[in-house]
Amino acid sequence: MIVMFTDGKTTAGLPPAPVAAAARASDIIIYCIGLIGSNGIDVDVLNDWATDPDSSHVAVTPDDADLEDLFEDLAANISKTGATNIVIDEVVNPDFVITSVAPPTKGTAMMVNSNTLQWKIPELGVSANEGASLEYYIRHIAQEAGEKLVNQSITYSDTEGNVVVFSKPSVVVECSLVVHPEPCPVPVEVTVEGCQDSVVIDAGETYLESLERILQLNVTVKNVCPGKRVALAVILTELGADGTEYQRGMKAITIPAHNEPKCRDVLVKCIKFVLPEDLDVSGENPQAICNARNFKVRFIAHAIDTDYRCCDSVITLL
Numbered sequence: 001m002i003v004m005f006t007d008g009k010t011t012a013g014l015p016p017a018p019v020a021a022a023a024r025a026s027d028i029i030i031y032c033i034g035l036i037g038s039n040g041i042d043v044d045v046l047n048d049w050a051t052d053p054d055s056s057h058v059a060v061t062p063d064d065a066d067l068e069d070l071f072e073d074l075a076a077n078i079s080k081t082g083a084t085n086i087v088i089d090e091v092v093n094p095d096f097v098i099t100s101v102a103p104p105t106k107g108t109a110m111m112v113n114s115n116t117l118q119w120k121i122p123e124l125g126v127s128a129n130e131g132a133s134l135e136y137y138i139r140h141i142a143q144e145a146g147e148k149l150v151n152q153s154i155t156y157s158d159t160e161g162n163v164v165v166f167s168k169p170s171v172v173v174e175c176s177l178v179v180h181p182e183p184c185p186v187p188v189e190v191t192v193e194g195c196q197d198s199v200v201i202d203a204g205e206t207y208l209e210s211l212e213r214i215l216q217l218n219v220t221v222k223n224v225c226p227g228k229r230v231a232l233a234v235i236l237t238e239l240g241a242d243g244t245e246y247q248r249g250m251k252a253i254t255i256p257a258h259n260e261p262k263c264r265d266v267l268v269k270c271i272k273f274v275l276p277e278d279l280d281v282s283g284e285n286p287q288a289i290c291n292a293r294n295f296k297v298r299f300i301a302h303a304i305d306t307d308y309r310c311c312d313s314v315i316t317l318l
Contacts, residue, residue: 003031003074004049008042020049031074033067034060053131055167082125083158091116091152095142095173106132115152145175182209211277211289218269221255221301225263230255233300236273238293241283245296249273257305 002023010016020030032046043060050057061067086107092098097114107121119134138150149170156164188203217234224230232253237245251273255266277289284291 001029001031003033005033005035006046007035007037007039008032008045008049009037009039010045017045017048024051030057032058033070033074034058035067036060082123082127083121083160083162084123084126086119086121086124086156086158088119088121089116089153089155090119091154092138093149093152095140095144095148096138096150097141099137099139101136102134104132104134106130109134109136140173140175142173143175145173147172213275213277213289213293215273215275215295217271217273217297218267219271219299221266221268223263224255224258224266225303226260227257227305229257229304230266230301231304232268234271235298235300237296237298238275238279238281239296240281244281246279246281248275248279248295254304 023030030049030051032050034041034043034046041060043058046058046060047054059070061070089112092115094115098111098117101109101111101117103109104119104121106124107119109117109119111117117136121132124130124132140148147170149168151166151168154166156162156166185206188201190199190201190203192199215236219232219234221230221232232255234251234253236248236250238248240246251271253268253271255268258264258266275293280291280293282291282293
């Protein structure tokens, strides 16, 4: 085992990276404790020299007190011969459920319930430096989006009393709204007895699904001057049986400018609105398109382009 206190800056001798690689190939464990020198510190070099994973073999200490604490922990870990009877209990955030657990590289893992898994490893690092990994899959079940921690808690125990600090992974969740407009139909159960050549069954009634009407409008915008684009808004409402107006849609349309020598009328055609029958407020049967439905259409139109400019300054003469 090698423990190096270094800033990662090579000032003399052969390139150290091949030497470190040869040592690691000979099963020598390398710890790098980074000390900030007069020229700073090169953490990438420390990560290159040290044994993997870097998170457990590289540490950068900004002052003597932290260095002393780190060295005490390092000495305690070096003196221990690995870990035995490891048990890791992991509980995922309630916004997720565990869907499956892959076989770990060491030991065995199992789902305790939809939010909890347990990983057991008989021994790790007893005869050589080694690590272990576990991969599992989760599904988001909450309604809120955003960045969320994967784990609610992780507990670790082993016979030797080692202390393990786990990272805190997070994921960014983007929730998309899923709509199922047509539910699955209710099945009609049919039984054909043995030795029957034919059977006649009354399957009841069924209705046409997702009925709707399409309202298509044309409108003429009067006296549009040449070279002027027009902004047109169309607001549609439906009248209920009691005379109440219900919103059914709004569209904003840009009418391109024309190049005629003088102002003229512009016909705007085929402005479409979709009117599902489940929005019918006529008070009649909502499962038919034979009801009379009453609507009101309002238009707002104005020129977009203008040569008007606000004055940059106002001069007052006394």
